Amino acid sequence: MRMARHGGAELKAVNPGSWSVKYKDPEVIWDTLGNKQFCSFKIRTKTQGFCRNEYSLTGLCNRSSCPLANSQYATIKEEKGQCFLYMKVIERAAFPRRLWERVRLHKNYEKALEQIDENLIYWPRFIRHKCKQRFTKITQYLIRIRKLTLKRQRKLVPLSKKVERREKRREEKALIAAQLDNAIEKELLERLKQDTYGDIYNFPIHAFDKALEQQEAGSDSSDAEEQEDEDDEEDMDKLDASSDEDEGEKSSSEEEEKALDAKHKGKTPLKGTLRRKRAYVEIEYEQETEPVAKAKTT
Amino acid sequence: ANTMEKTGGSRKKGLKRKSAAEEPQEAAVGEDGATESGGEAPKASAFPPGFSISEIKNKQRRHLMFTRWKQQQRKEKLAAKKKLKKEREALGDKAPPKPIPKTIDNQRVYDETTVDPNDEEVAYDEATDEFASYFNRQTSPKILITTSDRPHGRTVRLCEQLSTVIPNSHVYYRRGLALKRIIPQCISRDFTDLIVINEDRKTPNGLILSHLPNGPTAHFKMSSVRLRKEIKRRGKDPTEHVPEIILNNFTTRLGHSVGRMFASLFPHNPQFIGRQVATFHNQRDYIFFRFHRYIFKSEKKVGIQELGPRFTLKLRSLQKGTFDSKYGEYEWVHKPREMDTSRRKFHL
Numbered sequence: 001m002r003m004a005r006h007g008g009a010e011l012k013a014v015n016p017g018s019w020s021v022k023y024k025d026p027e028v029i030w031d032t033l034g035n036k037q038f039c040s041f042k043i044r045t046k047t048q049g050f051c052r053n054e055y056s057l058t059g060l061c062n063r064s065s066c067p068l069a070n071s072q073y074a075t076i077k078e079e080k081g082q083c084f085l086y087m088k089v090i091e092r093a094a095f096p097r098r099l100w101e102r103v104r105l106h107k108n109y110e111k112a113l114e115q116i117d118e119n120l121i122y123w124p125r126f127i128r129h130k131c132k133q134r135f136t137k138i139t140q141y142l143i144r145i146r147k148l149t150l151k152r153q154r155k156l157v158p159l160s161k162k163v164e165r166r167e168k169r170r171e172e173k174a175l176i177a178a179q180l181d182n183a184i185e186k187e188l189l190e191r192l193k194q195d196t197y198g199d200i201y202n203f204p205i206h207a208f209d210k211a212l213e214q215q216e217a218g219s220d221s222s223d224a225e226e227q228e229d230e231d232d233e234e235d236m237d238k239l240d241a242s243s244d245e246d247e248g249e250k251s252s253s254e255e256e257e258k259a260l261d262a263k264h265k266g267k268t269p270l271k272g273t274l275r276r277k278r279a280y281v282e283i284e285y286e287q288e289t290e291p292v293a294k295a296k297t298t
Numbered sequence: 299a300n301t302m303e304k305t306g307g308s309r310k311k312g313l314k315r316k317s318a319a320e321e322p323q324e325a326a327v328g329e330d331g332a333t334e335s336g337g338e339a340p341k342a343s344a345f346p347p348g349f350s351i352s353e354i355k356n357k358q359r360r361h362l363m364f365t366r367w368k369q370q371q372r373k374e375k376l377a378a379k380k381k382l383k384k385e386r387e388a389l390g391d392k393a394p395p396k397p398i399p400k401t402i403d404n405q406r407v408y409d410e411t412t413v414d415p416n417d418e419e420v421a422y423d424e425a426t427d428e429f430a431s432y433f434n435r436q437t438s439p440k441i442l443i444t445t446s447d448r449p450h451g452r453t454v455r456l457c458e459q460l461s462t463v464i465p466n467s468h469v470y471y472r473r474g475l476a477l478k479r480i481i482p483q484c485i486s487r488d489f490t491d492l493i494v495i496n497e498d499r500k501t502p503n504g505l506i507l508s509h510l511p512n513g514p515t516a517h518f519k520m521s522s523v524r525l526r527k528e529i530k531r532r533g534k535d536p537t538e539h540v541p542e543i544i545l546n547n548f549t550t551r552l553g554h555s556v557g558r559m560f561a562s563l564f565p566h567n568p569q570f571i572g573r574q575v576a577t578f579h580n581q582r583d584y585i586f587f588r589f590h591r592y593i594f595k596s597e598k599k600v601g602i603q604e605l606g607p608r609f610t611l612k613l614r615s616l617q618k619g620t621f622d623s624k625y626g627e628y629e630w631v632h633k634p635r636e637m638d639t640s641r642r643k644f645h646l
Contacts, residue, residue, distance in 0.1 A: 152476050154447075163634055171521060171584050171610055177403060178581035180588060181602060187544050188575065188592055188600050197570050203597045 030069035034061065039068075055086060055100065057130045064126055074120055074127050076105075076134045083112065083138055085119055085131065109139055402582065407643040411551040420551070424558070428513040432490070432562040439563055441467035442484055443493045447474055450500040455525055457495060459607045463576060463589050464563055465540050467493075477621050485510055491563055492621075495520070505611060507559060508621050514629065515621045516559055518585075518611040525607055533591050533603040539572020540565050541589070547580040552630055553646040556585075556613060574605070583644045585611040613646060 033039040041053040042061050049061035057075045058065045067073050073088040085103040092098045103119055105112040113132060120128045192201065351367060354360040386393045398404065413420050424430070431437045441464055443457050449472070461467045477494070484492055489510055496504030502523055508515040526532065543564050548557035560578045577588045589606030618627040630645075637645065 152474075160634075163638070166638070167519075167612065168521070170582065171612075173402075174582040174584045175586065175610070177401065178579055178586060180577070180579055180586060183546055183579060184544060184575065184577050184588070184590060184592075184602055185600050187546070187577075188594075188602075189598065191542075192594060192597075192600075200570055201594050203594075 026069045026071050030063055030066060034063065034066050034069050041068075055088075057127065057134060065130070072123065072127070074123065074131055076116075076131050076138060078138045078142070081142060083135060085116055087119065105135070109136075112139075402642055405642050407640060409550050409643075409645070412549050413551060413554050420554070424554075427555075427558075428509055428511075429558045429562050433558075435566060437490055438565055439466060439490045440488060441491045441493060441563060442489045443467055443469045443495070444472045444480075445494065445502075446496045447472060449495075449497050452500060452523075452525070453495055453497045453502045456502050456523060456607060456609075459526055460493070460495075462536055463541070463606050465538070465565055481508070481510070481620050494621075502609075504614075506621060507563075509559060509562065510620065512619055514555065514559065515617040515619070515626070516556060516613060517615045517617070519614050521610050521612070523607065523609040526605070529604055529606075529608065531604070533605045536574055536589065536591070536605050537572055539569040539574055540567065541572065541574035541576045542568040542570070544575055544577040544579070546577070548578075548646060550646060552613075552616065553580060555616070556646060575602075576606075580646050583612060583646045585613070585646070587611065 034042075039061075041051050041056075043050045043052055050059050051061045051066060053067050055067045055073070055075050055077070056065060057067070057073070063069065067075070067088070071088070071090040075086045077084050077086055083105040085105055087101045087103070088099060089101050103115065105115050112135060116131055116135065117128070120131065191197065351360060351363045354363060424433075432439065441461075443461055443464075445453050445457060449457075457469045461469050472494075481492065492506075492508040492510055494506040494508075495502045496506065498504075502520055505518040505520045506515060507518070526535070541564065543561060545557045545560060548554055557578070557580075564576065573593060574589070574591050577586070577590065579586045579588070586608070587610070588604060588608050590602040590604050592600050592602045594600050612632075613630075614632045615628055616630040618629050632645075637643070
């Protein structure tokens with residue numbers, strides 16, 4: 001039994017947004033609150049105004065969509081997945097709590113639209129249209145919510161700043177205490193000693209040490225001395241260095257080593273004394289001594 | 299009494315043990331002892347019993363007394379050190395060995411789950427756990443590396459570099475897929491491990507390591523990530539050789555299982571020609587990952603050169619099955635309020 005109303009003269013509207021005065025006419029309400037004076041629901045931006053009223057149909061501040069300034073008004077609101085059609089009953093303007101009449105809409109989209117049509121029959125086109133639009137939008141976002149909850153949800157874990165700072169500091173201290181480079185080097189040398197690398201690296205001192213240990217079972221001191229001398233030279237040679245070479249080297253090697261140390265030039269030692277581990281090209285220089293001799297004789 | 303206090307305050311610090319003796323006596327109104335202690339001033343550490351510097355109400359005076367006391371302490375300490383040093387020199391060889399300084403690692407609270415190398419139970423457990431098939435050479439590792447949704451550049455690069463470090467690993471872009479769906483697919487394609495690098499605000503901050511056919515899942519917090527180009531004095535890019543592994547300081551049962559998880563990432567036979575080594579070093583529950591190339595310069599000397607990314611991990615939780623945050627059975631969870639209270643208690 002709803003009759004079409006216009007912003008009629010007999011209607012009172014109590015506006016929760018203003019403070020003292022009671023207005024009778026929605027026109028008056030709009031002329032003052034909506035347009036000119038302060039409305040507590042209105043938010044202005046540079047280009048547009050918005051209406052923060054919870055019963056607003058569109059969210060904009062317009063003459064036709066102001067819930068205060070229209071005696072005939074309806075909205076769709078959604079609560080916990082259920083949609084309701086709210087209609088303003090202007091006879092109850094004195095009782096704001098009972099002002100809005102609520103109709104629950106059907107879960108089925110089409111049936112709900114029919115319900116809206118049924119309830120808002122003879123109402124202005126604008127309100128009907130906007131209600132349906134709003135209802136469509138609401139159902140769409142409800143569908144989206146349901147879809148998203150089935151997918152993976154990103155969980156945000158709150159971090160405690162104190163704990164984070166503490167852990168960072170402890171990590172730094174642990175890093176210092178760890179002495180990583182030393183630890184790694186030690187481990188690698190251990191593995192070398194344990195012979196995990198097999199035959200790849202040949203360090204004669206290592207081999208000599210082993211031989212030493214073996215010989216010490218029934219050894220002479222002389223053997224030990226000879227081997228110590230060879231150790232002193234710090235040969236990084238292959239194990240195949242024969243004993244003849246070694247003996248020959250002993251006398252000359254010391255001088256040559258000293259010479260080498262003194263002059264870091266390309267003048268190489270005799271072949272076989274100091275070999276380097278890396279790829280090393282040996283160059284032999286021949287020194288011509290004849291001209292000097294000639295000079296001396298003449 | 300007031301005048302005494304004032305002059306006492308205005309005198310220089312170095313002068314007065316006398317006043318130190320006198321003032322508190324004034325304050326404590328020890329009239330009997332006053333004259334006597336005035337006489338014995340230099341020897342008087344004779345404050346009336348129960349007196350502490352913190353009871354002086356005047357802040358300036360209190361500060362003065364405190365600094366004076368501190369200086370004294372320092373002097374005494376220095377004197378004690380010198381004396382000790384002299385004694386040590388005098389004794390020469392017979393001197394007792396130097397006391398070992400206390401470190402957190404020395405003072406660590408003994409963990410009853412520390413693994414004894416000869417422990418049979420542990421050996422039995424390890425022979426029958428999920429990694430047994432790896433350690434028996436039945437399976438060889440095949441790793442899938444991925445990230446959380448929409449990774450940023452840093453994370454992607456870290457994944458690429460990780461895949462060069464870990465042989466036989468593949469990087470796949472995560473396109474919003476659920477881990478629960480990925481895991482069965484991985485299993486069907488014969489992957490043995492899954493690594494997910496979690497990202498927050500464009501930096502990687504978490505690592506989930508899951509051993510695939512229903513193996514344990516470890517969740518780590520990752521910090522201090524350095525990509526290759528951020529490492530100073532680094533060597534050239536790693537080659538395809540299989541690296542060696544070093545696992546340091548994994549002592550407890552928990553540490554053991556985590557260590558085995560890491561070990562099962564790498565193929566069994568390291569190629570020593572490659573001279574590359576990946577290190578997982580545990581120190582105080584922080585696992586430092588480094589990747590180096592080494593060269594033996596001599597018997598006793600080895601040079602190492604860092605390649606490869608580096609990061610530190612801290613174990614947050616160890617879960618029995620594959621990744622399942624809701625219904626999973628957690629073997630170990632890090633609870634900061636209970637576990638972080640002692641500075642000398644570590645779990646790995």
